[in-house]
């Protein structure tokens with residue numbers, strides 16, 4: 001009877017430890033001071049509450065009372081809104097550490113480490129059809145995408161592990177476990193969106209999720225309500241970088257709308273013991289998106305851009321010299 005309570009306490013302590021003694025994930029950091037320390041030029045448009053930080057390596061845009069930031073043209077959802085008061089603009093310390101830093105100063109594999117094997121988890125399957133729009137079932141299209149991606153990844157020199165290769169039901173928890181057992185270096189979960197509620201005509205585009213950082217809510221939780229018992233995992237930096245490179249490559253390669261890098265506590269992400277990302281590759285309820293989902297040529301394009309994103313991630317984390325920070329060069333970040 002004690003076990004669930006014990007587990008909860010352990011997770012809570014783990015979450016607090018990650019934040020540091022007495023620390024809060026929301027501790028505000030002055031963005032203008034951070035910009036100065038990291039050699040960014042700051043421009044604040046008070047009228048629209050928009051702060052742009054730029055230098056020769058990167059451009060970051062933040063909006064007052066808003067969680068949506070833009071980093072080098074890619075939308076990235078922060079854990080907490082940026083605020084403006086006392087003649088300054090403030091960001092949470094956890095966003096500096098877990099959102100900005102992994103992108104501006106990407107993590108690296110240990111010397112000689114390589115990304116060789118990709119695990120693909122085609123969403124749903126068997127008794128679980130996923131989203132359904134008319135006769136179209138999400139589970140069929142995630143499988144088609146996984147099989148197309150398998151071919152393309154092999155051509156690009158990767159080994160591939162499939163969580164499912166037929167219309168079968170595989171438990172969510174089994175998917176990251178299988179990826180680990182088969183020696184995969186990364187886990188990529190493949191899904192499609194659908195939304196038929198109010199405002200559905202504007203619901204379109206690409207989202208890529210990574211696990212929420214410690215003690216924060218998911219992007220799609222409307223209330224700004226941290227979940228203090230959730231600890232993130234030891235791949236927080238890799239998870240976010242992987243999602244960012246995938247989102248960047250997919251939006252570039254497919255020309256679909258950029259709905260941003262988002263955070264969630266999805267079981268597959270939370271239980272992965274390797275870096276993991278979760279792609280929502282468009283809305284089955286939007287006719288432009290649906291064309292690329294149901295159509296083989298559209299799927300090939302989406303698969304190609306996912307391969308491009310994985311290659312971009314691989315290049316970054318396999319880089320050798322600390323001085324060469326990214327493919328374009330990046331500033332140091334504290």
Ligand SMILES: [Zn+2]
Pocket residue numbers: 123124130131138190191192
């Ligand atoms: Zn799904």
